[in-house]
Amino acid sequence: MPLYINEDQTMLRDTARDFIADSAPVKHMRALRDANDQTGFSRDLWKSFAEMGFTGILIGEDQGGLGLGHVEAGVVLEEIGRNLSPSPFLATAVAAVEALKGTAQATKYFSGIVAGETVAALAIDEQAKFRDSVALKAERSGNGFKLTGKKQFVSHGHVADLIIVAARTAGSADDENGVTLFAVDKGAAGLSAEAERLADSSLAARLEFDGVEVTADAVIGEVDAGRDPLNRLLRAGRTGASAELLGVGGGAMDMTVEYLKQRKQFGVLIGTFQALQHRAAHLYSEMEVARAATLRAAQMLDTGSDRADEAVSVAKAQAGLATMLAVQEGVQMFGGIGMTDEFDIGFYMKRQRVLAEMFGDANFHADKIARNAGY
Amino acid sequence: MTDLDTFRADTRTWLEANCPAEMREPVRSDKDAVWGGRDQSMLTPAQKEWMDKMGARGWTVPDWPKEYGGGGLSPAETKILREEMQRIRARNPLNSFGISMLGPALLKYGTEEQKLDHLPKIARGEIRWCQGYSEPGAGSDLAGLQTSAEDKGDHYLVNGQKVWTSYANYADWIFCLVRTDKSVKQAGISFVLFDMASEGVSTKPILLISGYSPFCETFFDNVKVPKENLVYEENKGWDVAKYLLGHEREMISGMGLGSAGGNPLLDGAKKTIGTADDGTLADPLLRAQIALFEVRAKAFNAMSEKFIDDLKAGKAHPAQPSMMKYYGTELNKSRHELMMAAGGSDALEWESERSTNGAGPRAWLRTKANSIEGGTSEVQLNIISKRILELPDK
Numbered sequence: 001m002p003l004y005i006n007e008d009q010t011m012l013r014d015t016a017r018d019f020i021a022d023s024a025p026v027k028h029m030r031a032l033r034d035a036n037d038q039t040g041f042s043r044d045l046w047k048s049f050a051e052m053g054f055t056g057i058l059i060g061e062d063q064g065g066l067g068l069g070h071v072e073a074g075v076v077l078e079e080i081g082r083n084l085s086p087s088p089f090l091a092t093a094v095a096a097v098e099a100l101k102g103t104a105q106a107t108k109y110f111s112g113i114v115a116g117e118t119v120a121a122l123a124i125d126e127q128a129k130f131r132d133s134v135a136l137k138a139e140r141s142g143n144g145f146k147l148t149g150k151k152q153f154v155s156h157g158h159v160a161d162l163i164i165v166a167a168r169t170a171g172s173a174d175d176e177n178g179v180t181l182f183a184v185d186k187g188a189a190g191l192s193a194e195a196e197r198l199a200d201s202s203l204a205a206r207l208e209f210d211g212v213e214v215t216a217d218a219v220i221g222e223v224d225a226g227r228d229p230l231n232r233l234l235r236a237g238r239t240g241a242s243a244e245l246l247g248v249g250g251g252a253m254d255m256t257v258e259y260l261k262q263r264k265q266f267g268v269l270i271g272t273f274q275a276l277q278h279r280a281a282h283l284y285s286e287m288e289v290a291r292a293a294t295l296r297a298a299q300m301l302d303t304g305s306d307r308a309d310e311a312v313s314v315a316k317a318q319a320g321l322a323t324m325l326a327v328q329e330g331v332q333m334f335g336g337i338g339m340t341d342e343f344d345i346g347f348y349m350k351r352q353r354v355l356a357e358m359f360g361d362a363n364f365h366a367d368k369i370a371r372n373a374g375y
Numbered sequence: 376m377t378d379l380d381t382f383r384a385d386t387r388t389w390l391e392a393n394c395p396a397e398m399r400e401p402v403r404s405d406k407d408a409v410w411g412g413r414d415q416s417m418l419t420p421a422q423k424e425w426m427d428k429m430g431a432r433g434w435t436v437p438d439w440p441k442e443y444g445g446g447g448l449s450p451a452e453t454k455i456l457r458e459e460m461q462r463i464r465a466r467n468p469l470n471s472f473g474i475s476m477l478g479p480a481l482l483k484y485g486t487e488e489q490k491l492d493h494l495p496k497i498a499r500g501e502i503r504w505c506q507g508y509s510e511p512g513a514g515s516d517l518a519g520l521q522t523s524a525e526d527k528g529d530h531y532l533v534n535g536q537k538v539w540t541s542y543a544n545y546a547d548w549i550f551c552l553v554r555t556d557k558s559v560k561q562a563g564i565s566f567v568l569f570d571m572a573s574e575g576v577s578t579k580p581i582l583l584i585s586g587y588s589p590f591c592e593t594f595f596d597n598v599k600v601p602k603e604n605l606v607y608e609e610n611k612g613w614d615v616a617k618y619l620l621g622h623e624r625e626m627i628s629g630m631g632l633g634s635a636g637g638n639p640l641l642d643g644a645k646k647t648i649g650t651a652d653d654g655t656l657a658d659p660l661l662r663a664q665i666a667l668f669e670v671r672a673k674a675f676n677a678m679s680e681k682f683i684d685d686l687k688a689g690k691a692h693p694a695q696p697s698m699m700k701y702y703g704t705e706l707n708k709s710r711h712e713l714m715m716a717a718g719g720s721d722a723l724e725w726e727s728e729r730s731t732n733g734a735g736p737r738a739w740l741r742t743k744a745n746s747i748e749g750g751t752s753e754v755q756l757n758i759i760s761k762r763i764l765e766l767p768d769k
């Protein structure tokens with residue numbers, strides 16, 4: 001597979017670009033924030049994502065979806081990133097769908113996801129920094145399980161219809177085995193959610209599971225073998241987050257380059273200053289490299305390559321680093337105006353920070369690469 | 376089996392049977408690489424055997440047309456050949472400025488006679504070329520060059536001086552930029568070829584910080600260059616020069632992609648620093664630097680693949696080689712800085728046998744030129760900002 005998007009994917013990108021820029025531009029996000037909206041995204045918008053078919057992008061055609069791959073999901077996510085559109089797309093249509101794929105729950109949830117009725121949240125983080133350890137306990141109780149523990153950084157966790165929970169059914173927190181993934185429905189007794197607005201204006205919840213009872217058929221895949229669906233979820237989530245980051249970084253870079261062509265100081269356009277030109281050119285190079293790495297990861301997921309994990313970590317780390325540079329250079333090159341709330345560039349900086357942290361930051365993934373290489 | 380499967384199987388068999396064992400070891404130094412040329416005493420028997428066998432099949436330049444000494448392979452077949460060579464860690468049979476720079480320029484701008492005359496000799500490693508671009512007063516500002524070529528009817532009379540001419544003292548022929556019109560800058564330059572054995576050509580090596588002297592000052596004193604050695608048209612040499620520079624930048628950008636096998640950076644660090652109980656490098660800060668470097672190197676690797684795919688499909692921006700050159704060379708420099716840090720005092724030995732004659736530190740110093748030769752990093756950034764980002768000129 002050549003490392004560029006093909007004609008069909010380009011068409012999809014153009015469609016997504018127009019649709020998202022039209023229905024969910026940055027001012028959509030700004031309006032939700034200004035109205036102190038308590039959902040964190042627009043249900044109506046999510047419905048129109050469904051009408052476009054986007055919600056079922058990774059779901060097979062036999063189950064009502066588009067039957068496309070991670071490259072296509074990335075194409076849509078990049079446009080979401082470019083417009084800073086708040087939506088449950090990454091968690092629901094990408095990560096949750098991958099976790100459920102091929103399990104008994106797929107039949108139960110996919111139609112709601114395709115219809116834009118079901119929103120999913122991922123309860124996988126227990127600390128402020130992402131780690132592979134899972135401590136939240138799931139003990140056998142009657143025919144089912146009883147869940148006890150805490151999760152945090154759960155986007156849309158307070159409003160989600162479906163919560164995917166990583167729990168420990170055997171062993172201790174850092175063990176590879178003994179993890180089980182559960183599909184928990186909204187309103188389960190003993191589950192409380194405290195939503196907090198994050199720096200980027202999105203809402204994420206801290207969840208508390210106080211003996212939440214679930215039946216045995218809430219298990220995603222097999223008991224004690226939850227690492228399989230969890231790893232699917234993470235691979236897809238990381239690749240998708242990388243693509244969304246590309247949109248955030250690319251959007252910030254484009255705004256900045258445009259500004260360099262308009263803003264005059266000392267009687268000349270600031271874009272004529274070589275000190276700024278070189279920094280812009282360096283930024284462009286970092287973004288292109290991140291773009292290649294992200295596309296490679298998505299293609300490897302789609303072909304089922306056994307080198308996909310490494311490619312995914314490379315993508316998440318590089319996309320995190322390159323877009324961090326993009327937003328920082330953006331704010332700096334806009335000068336004072338870049339520090340104002342009225343101007344959009346700051347929103348890009350805030351969104352980048354959240355996405356960079358999600359599913360493990362650059363250091364986490366560099367460490368993973370090092371360990372896999374044996375050092 | 377598809378045709379490509381058959382091609383792969385045949386290639387694998389042929390390589391196994393024909394690649395000498397010595398040519399399956401990583402290249403140890405600049406001197407260990409094969410450049411070809413009239414002076415065959417520069418080659419070891421294994422180097423010569425490998426170059427000749429590959430040259431006979433046209434596989435030193437697999438994707439050039441057969442009539443010019445190439446292998447006539449399709450892009451897919453070329454890729455398979457590369458993969459199969461990598462699989463057995465086979466070295467490049469031949470590196471040369473003829474292959475990576477002059478060849479592509481002649482294929483595009485040369486006459487049929489010029490192609491038939493020069494390309495097969497490049498493919499078989501018979502003639503070694505050097506590049507006469509830079510002059511003492513014209514480095515980054517290459518078009519400011521002064522070496523003159525006076526029209527004498529059937530020939531040009533060339534006078535002037537070049538500098539930084541890599542391997543001019545070993546080269547058989549030179550591709551050279553000369554001024555045929557003094558009244559204009561870019562539009563007064565022509566691109567000529569001539570034999571370094573011509574009367575009036577002399578060279579003087581320049582010693583580098585790495586202790587080697589691959590460079591020369593090159594002097595031309597009334598050198599007669601036959602008119603048929605003009606490539607493309609008189610005063611249009613700048614077009615050829617720029618096209619060739621694109622290929623030079625492409626070649627240089629690939630140098631940072633690491634060796635065919637193993638990870639010398641990591642091996643070095645493990646040896647000098649050791650590992651903690653959990654198997655991680657005992658110096659956590661260096662470990663973190665290496666790991667973050669690996670992220671960038673692997674990401675750039677994807678970019679390199681993408682770049683080739685983009686080129687083949689005609690999707691690459693014409694200034695894209697500048698980005699590749701800039702990123703690849705800066706990355707390669709940081710790799711060698713880390714290798715020196717990982718090697719500690721062992722990596723400082725300059726002449727000992729243990730250090731294979733200081734190959735490490737010499738390579739480290741050599742990489743510092745990566746961001747200078749073929750156009751400096753600053754010049755590449757200028758090109759990216761003007762041509763890709765379209766930032767304004769003063």
Ligand SMILES: Cc1cc2nc3c(=O)[nH]c(=O)nc-3n(C[C@H](O)[C@H](O)[C@H](O)COP(=O)(O)OP(=O)(O)OC[C@H]3O[C@@H](n4cnc5c(N)ncnc54)[C@H](O)[C@@H]3O)c2cc1C
Nearest residue numbers: 506507508509514515539540541744747748749750751753
């Ligand atoms: C290992 C090596 C091999 C080489 N091989 C060859 C060869 O085979 N043939 C050949 O012809 N030449 C060769 N060169 C020469 C090489 O192309 C030049 O050294 C290079 O183009 C830079 O020119 P310069 O050395 O004159 O530096 P200068 O042009 O004098 O540059 C000095 C400094 O000023 C900066 N600078 C200059 N202009 C600008 C600008 N507009 N904006 C910002 N910064 C600027 C440069 O980036 C650099 O940092 C080789 C060089 C090296 C190091």
